Amino acid sequence: QVPSISSTNCKVRISDAKDNAPSDESDQFFSIQPEPSIKIITPNGGEVWSAGTSKEIRWTSENVANVKIEYTIDGGANWFTIVNSTPSIGYYTWTNIPNVNSLQCKIRISDASDGNPFAISSSNFTITNQIVQTIKIISPNGGEVWREKQTKTISWDSKGVNKVNIDFTINNGLSWTSIVKDLPSTGSYEWQIPANLNSSQCKVRISDADDNDPSDESNSPFSILVTPEISKIIYPYSGASIIAGESIVIRWESKGIRKVKIEYNKNNINVPSDWFTLVDSVDNTGSYTTSFKYDPNSSSYVIRISATDGSASLMSGSFYVTPPPTITILQPNGKEQWLVSKQNASTSDINNYHPYEIKWESTHVSKVKIEWSTNGGGSWHVVPGADSTESDGSFLWAPGRLESIRPDSSDNCLIRISSLAGPSDVSDRPFSIHESKKIRVTRPNNGEDFYPPDDLLNPKASDKWPMLIEWQSYAVSNVNIYYSLDNGITWSTLTTNYQSTGAFSWDFVFGALADSRISSQGLIKIVDATDNKIWDVNDVPFYLNIKKVSGKVLESQQQKVNLKK
Template sequence: MKISKLISLVSFLVLISLQTVEPQDIPSGSISYDKTNKILYRVGGRGGLGYSTNNGNSWVSINAGLIQARKAILKTETGDLLICGYKDQTNSIFRSTNLGSTWINVLNVGAGIFAFKENSKGHVFGISQSAIYKSTDDGMTWISSSLPSDARSIFIDKNDKIFVGGDCQIFISIDDGSTWSTKTQGLTDPYTTFYFGTIASNSMNTVITTSDGSMLFVSKDDGETWEKVSSLGTTRSVGVTGLGSLLVCGDNGTFRSTDSGQHWSTLPQVSNKIIQFESGDTYEVFFLEKYDEFMTEVYPGNLYYSYDDGLTASLTPRTILLNSPNGSETWQAGTTQNITWTSTNVTNVKLEYTTNSGTNWATIIASTPASSGSYAWTIPNTESMNCKVKISDVDNSATSDVSDNVFTIIGMDSITYGGKVYHTVKIGTQTWLKENLDIGTMIQGNANATNNVTIEKYCYDNISANCDTYGGLYQWNEAMAYTTTPGTQGICPTGWHVPTKTEFETLKVAVNNDGNALKAIGQGNGIGSGTNTSGFSGLLAGYRNNYNNFLGLGLGYIWSSTEATEFNATYSYYLHLRNNDSGIYFYYDPKAYGFSIRCLKDENPIASIQIVSPNGGESFVSGTIDSIKWTSTNITNVKLEYSTDSGTNWSTIIASTSASSGSYAWTIPNAPSTQCKVRATDVNNAALFDVSDTTFTISDGNWTVYNTSNS
């Protein structure tokens, strides 16, 4: 971003000659305003140097050993600070890349250089008694050319026209300082020398300047001809505001003109010792007062503040500081959050917000009392991770503050987790995340996740962008956070969990066994094309197998938290969606595979049931009584059944019995078989059941009694 050409005596840096220049010859201090970062810099006294981020309400010293910080300071486009100081009896340009903590001597300067300006190209010009210096690399290197006479003031207008005040003449360049023309018409007073004078120009081709003889000269033809103005008395400094108003200070006071010098009004509240006018934001102007003695303080003279283009000014700055939101907050749409701030000398503030880091702004409220320091904001449903709030003075928008960093607005149906926004969808009685989980650090497909403090994921084909699109692929143990409890949180957000196989079966029922209803639009093809009528937005993200290969992009594999121990202790169940049909399938595969994870909200109590006995290997005799035992959670009643053909057919033991009892006295039926199993089912949810892991035996009760006693 280009620094404004209107930055006056302090535009970039100040140079003082190697010749002895006593401090009394230098105006006591100068200021510079960094419009981009809203930082005010100030130089004054023997080494006084500092900056303010609150419009001069408080200052931070950054002198760092410069014995005499002379005229000016500015942050360059590259972020460096440049200043001219006097050290070891030498005037030098110093450069800092760390906000003044340390400085590098860039150049020792010869003849005294009194002011510097920068043009729109980033070229810096410094004016000396008999030469003009130019730098095209942020002040690192310099070239110089001589001028016909002494010169000590410089101004560059918005068209990059350069004005230099000389001895009874004005020099003008329109080609970046390559050539100069001399203007003398009207500059006829025998005392007309422009040492220490200042020059300013507005957008209406009016140029004003003051001379060593305390006289004001005005040009209304862009510096070609001049005329002396005596009506204001003796004058010593001039300036121009951001809107083009002319400012003049002299013994009779400080004056302002809005019509290129035709008429002047007095600013009675401002000192008659102003040595510099510095334009801030649009309506903002700073007035620096000369201090009679050369002091070492950062602020040796008074600083006046104007927020109405110089019409009025006072010694008290207006300040606004936004406290919240100031970055990293996450606010949900529909909730009410407080915007808070502190302010001084501000009556009303305007509040705005952006969802694109400041490119566009929307009004929250056009005006609210600044004294309240707080505003209850109902967060709009405008999801973004690049939000900021701006607060500004209703009377002067230049007095403002913006959130230091971005914050996040999440929708009414969304959450943030791991720096990402996940949307939610209600399907039947369940609330699901609409995106596959993407949390953790990517590892290569030829590596296995380990039980450490880092969540580890695969990205299809080892391409991180595929995680952005499809979510991560996780080995089962990693997804479960190395527990085996069905329905555990695992790597899901707090309040969410890895769904059980039963919960997936509930989802299947809710969508009428229509896999296409679970697939996002664009997933699958033909009769397997996704309709996403459920809003589940399933992605066919493929998988990583235990041979380190990525396969099946276009097929969906989503882990459940239910192990398939009845088949293999190293296997677990998953939900499977195909690309060419509308089915919803449940299979089991090795836990070492990398599948997707879709989290389920903890809003419904997780119901479970597990057969304890008989669970395989037992032998029972017909007609005897034995106990069927189970454990359960969140189930009211269970139905008990048995099978004599390993689960092909089932017979009812009891249609309903209290689940909380955990036990039922079963009279063993006369149904001899070695392929028996028991099943316990939730009476209210037939999809929730458990079966004996392996078969047990029922015999018919016929046996031979052997007498083992001695006859």
């Protein structure tokens, strides 16, 4: 049996079966060709061909020079010749397909010389002389990039279809939305693409309006993108007032933009060099946090937000950058002495309760809150009526009049003034709040001895001897000072309406006591100049020794002993 090979270089060799000699082989080459074969490619089952049209019959073959092509319309019971002999080149165009209507059509292709080999379509195909309805989308058919609000042409080919419905999807067919219904199948439709569509999974579907059959949809998805747009700058809005140095959030609305550039201008929007970049490229999240510096020469600003690819931009209205707000407490700011008022929740005039004036300076602050503390800031309480008061620089407060928690007597009091805008200030140093006025004599107070200085051991009547009087006071502005050398039986005035600084130098004139040179019953009385009920006298009388001394000057220790009464 000739082997199943294909070659043009074949020979045969014959030799003695015992020892291979003698032997002989073919003088020249001969050929072995493959067994002739034919295989039909199309039509091979399922095709629908229309009568009167032209279709291409295709096949493959081995070792066949020419073929005969036939067809049947009854499943092979009868065969009709298409062509008796045509070169077996693998294809043949069947023109003017016969006017028949059959579902049992097949093609047979055989060697034109002897009918063998041959091949027949694997399954039936259809030849019809009926009208065949077809729809085939031309555009969009995959890969196109369209934009919202554009007008684009949907085009298709159709046969046997009078009217069509057109739908679209933006999720690759999971759901469909109607574009138009009962449209005459002219082959094209101008589609006004809806706004705000943004998808790369779009398709168009066209179907027979009568029964949705036939239908076709785009072979692959295409894209509909939103038109790049920055539609609105929300903040800063026109006329907005921004505090210099404070963090703000620029906010805007946009679509179809991946990254933006943000700039500002404070001089001339028409001069390119007057634009300064806040950020060159940032993801388009709709917000960006920044701050602005105050420029006293130009407080009016605008911003411009642009797509980094230049496809869209928008400029804001003018807004203003103001200096940072400030609050500075002027009073009480340290060492003041205030009194607690009588508690009274009535609405009568506060001036009846001897209020104190809280003073401050502020810039760019409209409302303030005023608080007090009696423990150095450990805890704070709102001054009644001052939780949100006009920042006009002054507020009258009668401590304790309306507070549910009355201020304790304290020398560690503070005032704090703050605003919602952020700034605040606290008294630089503590001041005092007490229940009542007070005066306390501290010198002389413990039976001190007062002697003239060495150069006045033999004083004349006109000589003066400075003596220091000291006291402590609270909420007393001015005082009257008196002295007595007879334990308070009689009093003499030293000074009146003297500012209560806590110290007074008494220039004692010797001549005043010409007849009584020694006293052990000295008293000092200090009285509030406006309220004589507020006063104090030293606890123990002091000694005043002005005796003239003759002889030598002793050492100071001896002198003290000898001069005592």
